[in-house]
Amino acid sequence: xxxxxxxxxxxxxxxxxxxxxxxxxxxxxxxxxxxxxxxxxxxxxxxxxxxxxxxxxxxxxxxxxxxxxxxxxxxxxxxxxxxxxxxxxxxxxxxxxxxxxxxxxxxxxxxxxxxxxxxxxxxxxxxxxxxxxxxx
Numbered sequence: 001x002x003x004x005x006x007x008x009x010x011x012x013x014x015x016x017x018x019x020x021x022x023x024x025x026x027x028x029x030x031x032x033x034x035x036x037x038x039x040x041x042x043x044x045x046x047x048x049x050x051x052x053x054x055x056x057x058x059x060x061x062x063x064x065x066x067x068x069x070x071x072x073x074x075x076x077x078x079x080x081x082x083x084x085x086x087x088x089x090x091x092x093x094x095x096x097x098x099x100x101x102x103x104x105x106x107x108x109x110x111x112x113x114x115x116x117x118x119x120x121x122x123x124x125x126x127x128x129x130x131x132x133x134x135x136x
Contacts, residue, residue, distance in 0.1 A: 023059050046100030
């Protein structure tokens with residue numbers, strides 16, 4: 001009997017991490033104790049292992065809550081009512097690993113976030129909330 005092939009969530013079937021790397025997030029001058037390149041490596045390694053996506057973008061807006069990562073739900077997560085989760089203050093390996101584990105489990109609408117990560121949820125800037133309502 002042949003082993004069952006592993007199925008990874010890819011493409012529209014997986015959640016997506018959008019990692020801010022704008023003016024404050026990812027800036028060693030503003031946050032000298034954080035290895036921003038290492039954080040991105042951890043996220044990308046998790047994506048390669050678990051099949052979710054990682055994108056970087058310029059400034060997302062809430063600079064006073066850097067580093068900001070947005071976890072966007074998969075298509076299945078959106079169908080289940082999941083919405084993008086904005087996470088602030090992701091500055092250490094433990095917080096980064098919690099983001100990876102939640103994304104690996106399916107992200108918003110599919111899996112509950114770790115409670116400690118949920119404490120880092122932040123409100124998206126007004127512009128993001130307006131854009132989100134227009135898409136529905």
